Amino acid sequence: MNGSDRAKFKPSLFLTAVLGSLVLVSCSSSSQQAEPEQQMEAAPQLNAAPMASPAMRPPIVAAMRSAQLEASDAAVAQVPKQRPQLIKNAELSLSVASIDKLVPTVLQIVKQKQGDLFRFEDNKPEDNTTRHTASMEIKVPQQELEPTLDKLAKLGTVQRRTLTAEDVTDQIVDSDARLRNLRKQETTLLKIMERSGSVRDVLSVAQELSNVRQNIEQIDAQLKSLKNRVAYSTINLTMEEAIALAPTGQPVGVQVQDTWNQASDSVGKFTVNLIRLSVALLVWSPYLLLLAGAAYGFNRIRKQKFRSLPPQSQPPKEH
Numbered sequence: 454m455n456g457s458d459r460a461k462f463k464p465s466l467f468l469t470a471v472l473g474s475l476v477l478v479s480c481s482s483s484s485q486q487a488e489p490e491q492q493m494e495a496a497p498q499l500n501a502a503p504m505a506s507p508a509m510r511p512p513i514v515a516a517m518r519s520a521q522l523e524a525s526d527a528a529v530a531q532v533p534k535q536r537p538q539l540i541k542n543a544e545l546s547l548s549v550a551s552i553d554k555l556v557p558t559v560l561q562i563v564k565q566k567q568g569d570l571f572r573f574e575d576n577k578p579e580d581n582t583t584r585h586t587a588s589m590e591i592k593v594p595q596q597e598l599e600p601t602l603d604k605l606a607k608l609g610t611v612q613r614r615t616l617t618a619e620d621v622t623d624q625i626v627d628s629d630a631r632l633r634n635l636r637k638q639e640t641t642l643l644k645i646m647e648r649s650g651s652v653r654d655v656l657s658v659a660q661e662l663s664n665v666r667q668n669i670e671q672i673d674a675q676l677k678s679l680k681n682r683v684a685y686s687t688i689n690l691t692m693e694e695a696i697a698l699a700p701t702g703q704p705v706g707v708q709v710q711d712t713w714n715q716a717s718d719s720v721g722k723f724t725v726n727l728i729r730l731s732v733a734l735l736v737w738s739p740y741l742l743l744l745a746g747a748a749y750g751f752n753r754i755r756k757q758k759f760r761s762l763p764p765q766s767q768p769p770k771e772h
Contacts, residue, residue, distance in 0.1 A: 538679075540619040541598055541686040549609035549692050552587045558608060559589065559690070566601045568593030568685075581715050585694040590687065598686040605690060612693070621679050628676040635669045 549555050552575070563570055572590035593601050598616075606614065642662045646655065695711070734741075 537620055538622045538625050538683045539595075540621055540679075540682045541595055542617050542689075543598060543602055543686065544613065544615045544689045544691075545602060545605055545611070546613040546691040547606070547609035547693070548612055548695055550695065552585055552692050552694055555608050555692065556587070559605065562601065562604050563591055563593065566593045566597040566604075568597065568601065581718060587692045589690040589692075591690060592685045592687055595684060595686045598688070601688065605688075609692065621683065625676065625679055625683075628672050628679070632669065632672050632676065635665050635672065638665050639669065 556573075560570065569592050570589060571592055573587070574589075575587045577585055591601075602614070602616075639662065642658055642665065645658050646662070
């Protein structure tokens with residue numbers, strides 16, 4: 454090779470080197486840009502690997518895994534703060550003069566407060582040694598709990614009054630989040646069911662959808678029960694009459710009042726029994742008159758027969 458050929462060859466080698474370096478730089482940059490995309494495409498497959506099974510193909514597994522991840526992310530989202538959800542129960546024990554007279558008044562108060570009577574038990578004593586008691590289970594709206602207790606307390610002497618509250622805010626929030634999570638899973642699984650696939654894949658998704666719907670029904674029922682218990686408070690009302698024999702140690706005034714009530718009750722019972730006897734005698738009076746007439750006639754006939762006998766056949770008179 455002569456000098457002129459060498460001079461021509463050197464520029465061509467330089468251009469070749471420059472072009473080669475440019476190609477290497479472009480390849481490296483394109484490979485760096487493609488690497489994150491490959492990692493993102495491989496991520497769902499790695500997440501779906503634990504759920505893979507012989508009965509399910511990778512596309513269906515990836516779709517179900519994606520549905521669960523989306524629902525989990527929604528459940529983890531922050532829930533706005535709300536006022537405490539409290540279940541309130543109250544107990545009220547009263548000493549009253551007459552339970553029979555107060556029952557209609559109690560029912561009227563419950564109706565005015567938009568409540569309901571769920572249980573009523575009336576224990577009437579057989580004698581005066583025990584007191585007449587009655588118990589009621591009442592449910593009223595929570596905002597009417599205190600006004601209802603105040604009105605019922607005015608019907609007698611308060612022996613005991615208690616109020617308890619249970620905070621179920623966390624339970625309600627947790628149940629709401631789980632319910633939203635399951636409903637989103639249900640929506641996604643329904644979309645997966647619409648896609649074409651093998652019978653095995655469809656049956657697998659249908660089984661998962663059935664489990665999700667069963668959990669939705671259970672949590673929904675629990676949530677409704679909690680919210681109902683929060684909305685309506687329970688009042689256990691106990692009433693006791695003061696009419697009974699006063700035990701030793703009570704004030705003299707209470708003993709005198711109980712003795713007077715007992716005597717009045719005894720006189721009332723005696724009067725009722727006397728009236729019943731008079732009514733019975735009045736009803737049976739025709740039959741009693743017939744029996745008295747028959748006895749009188751038989752006695753008179755017997756005396757006439759005795760007088761008609763000869764003197765010698767008559768029994769001797771006693772001196």
